[in-house]
Amino acid sequence: MSGDSSAGVDRAAEIAAGLSEVRTRIDRACAAADRPAGSVQLIVVTKTFPASDVRILHDLGCSEVAENKDQEARAKAAELADTAPALRWHMIGQVQRNKARSVAAWADVVESVDRLPLAEALSAGAVAANRSIEILLQVSLDPGEAAGRGGVRPADVPDLAARVAALPGLALRGVMGVAPFPGDPDAAFGLLESVGRRLETVAPGADRISAGMSGDLEHAIRHGATHVRIGGAILGKRAAVG
Numbered sequence: 001m002s003g004d005s006s007a008g009v010d011r012a013a014e015i016a017a018g019l020s021e022v023r024t025r026i027d028r029a030c031a032a033a034d035r036p037a038g039s040v041q042l043i044v045v046t047k048t049f050p051a052s053d054v055r056i057l058h059d060l061g062c063s064e065v066a067e068n069k070d071q072e073a074r075a076k077a078a079e080l081a082d083t084a085p086a087l088r089w090h091m092i093g094q095v096q097r098n099k100a101r102s103v104a105a106w107a108d109v110v111e112s113v114d115r116l117p118l119a120e121a122l123s124a125g126a127v128a129a130n131r132s133i134e135i136l137l138q139v140s141l142d143p144g145e146a147a148g149r150g151g152v153r154p155a156d157v158p159d160l161a162a163r164v165a166a167l168p169g170l171a172l173r174g175v176m177g178v179a180p181f182p183g184d185p186d187a188a189f190g191l192l193e194s195v196g197r198r199l200e201t202v203a204p205g206a207d208r209i210s211a212g213m214s215g216d217l218e219h220a221i222r223h224g225a226t227h228v229r230i231g232g233a234i235l236g237k238r239a240a241v242g
């Protein structure tokens with residue numbers, strides 16, 4: 001056996017252990033919140049990790065993976081094209097409008113839509129590629145008006161939602177949020193939950209709440225998260241970027 005393949009076995013065991021720990025945390029959090037087991041979907045955040053890790057995740061039965069950079073994601077999705085359609089690729093990072101067409105070619109779900117021009121560009125890209133893309137509106141959970149991290153203000157969600165819902169090639173499916181750190185995750189996820197429930201009343205089918213990362217998934221599940229986005233707790237420490 002080459003050194004390479006035994007390293008591959010070790011890595012697969014490492015990822016399997018991380019997955020199992022995170023699944024246990026999710027199950028416990030569901031029980032603690034009186035929610036049915038299996039009511040929270042796991043999305044594994046693979047940004048900065050190699051395509052070989054994504055393949056291991058696929059082989060371990062994971063079907064949802066998330067990336068935050070167009071170029072990196074496109075390359076990985078191409079490398080894993082043979083697995084299609086088993087893997088669903090989520091975009092969770094900021095998207096520049098001039099990248100929207102490229103994102104529309106590989107992303108099955110874009111969770112970070114926070115303004116109409118971006119949604120319009122994704123719509124055009126989806127139509128051109130003859131695809132349908134699921135959309136979550138990223139909601140700013142920063143208290144006050146502190147901007148910068150992206151996200152539509154809670155008060156502006158209904159208007160943006162109505163406009164996004166009217167665009168061809170897109171299917172509005174819910175909301176996404178990141179709890180400010182440092183900050184109170186329960187307050188942030190409570191806000192996201194109320195925004196999501198309100199959205200669902202005006203956009204039937206837009207019932208997803210994507211919330212919670214490695215450090216705060218229990219708080220998110222307490223507040224109705226239907227999806228959690230977990231990277232580090234499964235794949236290990238990311239190399240510092242930028």
Ligand SMILES: *Cc1c(COP(=O)(O)O)cnc(C)c1O
Pocket residue numbers: 045047068092093178212213214215229230231232233
């Ligand atoms: C990186 C990232 C995650 C995952 O964070 P971890 O702490 O590694 O679990 C989740 N959501 C978004 C938007 C991210 O950028």
